[in-house]
């Protein structure tokens with residue numbers, strides 16, 4: 297049986313799952329919406345994986361990342377639970393060894409990661425402002441009645457430059473409407489939106505930092521050529537989009553899990569595919585211990601509590 | 617008259633002082649979610665976060681019967697200097713009949729300071745006042761001393777949560793101190809407590825030390841800073857922070873000739889980056905970063921309240937500074953809706969960077 301290593305990136309909106317072999321080649325990958333239900337969507341992905349691997353492979357290591365990494369890590373029996381920054385950068389270096397700056401734009405959040413000699417030296421994360429993330433484009437695409445997948449092609453057909461205020465989605469929207477009334481074409485507007493997003497992203501996350509090539513662009517939004525073009529124009533340099541740009545978090549943490557297993561020579565903690573049949577029951581309750589009234593999350597398997605978190609005082613978390 | 621004051625870090629010091637001077641006291645509760653909600657509801661939206669949190673604390677204390685609020689003012693062009701006034705206006709509008717005693721720095725306004733002081737010491741003899749101050753000052757020093765030990769040991773504790781518990785125990789011991797003789801005894805007991813916390817062995821090369829700098833309220837008040845010291849400890853980091861009460865007391869109360877003033881030193885170190893005092897703790901923040909670099913710490917976490925102007929200025933200088941002195945620095949803005957899981961990701965990634973940086977140094 298061939299050995300594979302599993303990486304799961306679980307966020308609030310999507311789940312990525314990849315299985316890699318010893319050479320970091322992807323044997324299986326799945327990207328789907330998690331709809332705020334990380335447990336159910338992970339189970340589904342796991343069952344798909346089981347079908348696909350079809351008894352020919354053995355899972356020798358598991359890693360999780362993303363905002364749900366703790367929960368899913370516990371459920372799967374992960375060997376490595378890592379933050380998204382480290383995971384993304386690890387995957388990038390698999391494709392572009394000497395990468396210096398990574399642009400990572402997803403639907404809900406965006407990051408910028410700086411590297412030198414294969415190590416992360418700095419990073420920035422955007423979490424509050426939608427103007428620098430994919431949801432900004434999603435929203436405007438809907439307004440314009442253009443499917444987001446076609447955004448890139450439209451942007452490339454633009455023949456006039458139009459500058460759209462991109463500081464904030466609210467202003468962008470009203471600016472876009474007025475530019476439409478001025479008679480700019482859809483293509484021009486779409487191109488303007490792409491540029492606005494890039495400008496906003498660069499000034500928000502890159503403020504005060506030195507950006508150096510080679511540049512790598514990944515995350516869901518990297519599917520959009522319009523944005524890639526806008527980046528290249530703004531930076532005056534080539535921007536590289538790696539092959540598996542949308543599952544980089546999962547890939548990275550799979551690599552980390554593999555390395556961990558090799559370095560420590562341990563056996564994996566993976567609970568096996570049966571996990572998909574175990575009922576993990578998360579419930580929440582309000583603690584009345586003090587006026588913090590924390591919403592505590594409790595996960596049970598067969599009526600036995602296996603994890604708890606969400607308390608400020610540590611009363612519940614520490615009971616494990 | 618029942619006195620109260622803001623909650624910042626450890627309330628025992630103010631509590632003791634006011635008690636020793638013979639006043640009745642309503643000790644403020646540690647801010648909770650409810651406190652913050654209350655404060656946010658009754659504060660201007662664009663006020664900075666500490667003002668809102670303290671607003672909530674006041675309301676809760678007044679509800680519990682307090683009618684005099686003792687607090688410190690601010691110096692320089694930072695809004696914090698007006699907060700006493702603003703809090704008072706809002707509370708009056710809400711129907712609370714409350715007196716404010718606002719202490720500005722003794723060095724800037726000696727007369728005003730003394731006038732306030734007279735209100736506080738009305739019933740006490742001068743000797744008693746002097747004795748009370750000395751005792752409380754010593755308690756502050758002791759507690760800070762033990763807290764620093766805890767901040768170091770917590771990174772290596774074997775039983776999760778034991779260090780924090782020990783610190784609580786020590787503080788409640790000091791809460792009972794009435795005179796200098798007791799002080800000695802309690803110091804010994806406390807030494808014993810901290811000495812007996814089991815820790816795991818970590819090689820010197822692998823130790824990670826992080827300094828926390830920034831605006832004083834969010835640096836000191838763990839209930840609004842996601843308990844950052846404990847978070848860092850759980851990632852294996854020793855912690856120091858830029859503000860301790862004893863330093864503050866020394867700088868603001870002890871006459872210049874009697875003190876070895878760390879704060880003056882710190883301000884000097886910040887000078888190359890911000891020339892003038894722009895209020896708040898901006899200049900101190902940068903000074904502390906330089907100081908921590910000199911002391912050999914491995915990284916800095918900079919905490920700023922959302923909407924804090926002085927810290928916004930220091931935040932904009934930090935990237936350049938970080939390059940110049942080769943020090944990893946992470947800025948985190950805090951407000952009533954701070955997303956915990958996002959900040960945890962940041963902190964974890966930041967500690968990862970420091971770890972790899974250290975590892976490489978050891979290898980090469």
Ligand code: SF4
Nearest residue numbers: 583585589590607609
């Ligand atoms: S979990 Fe702790 S902090 Fe939260 S409400 Fe209960 S006692 Fe209070």
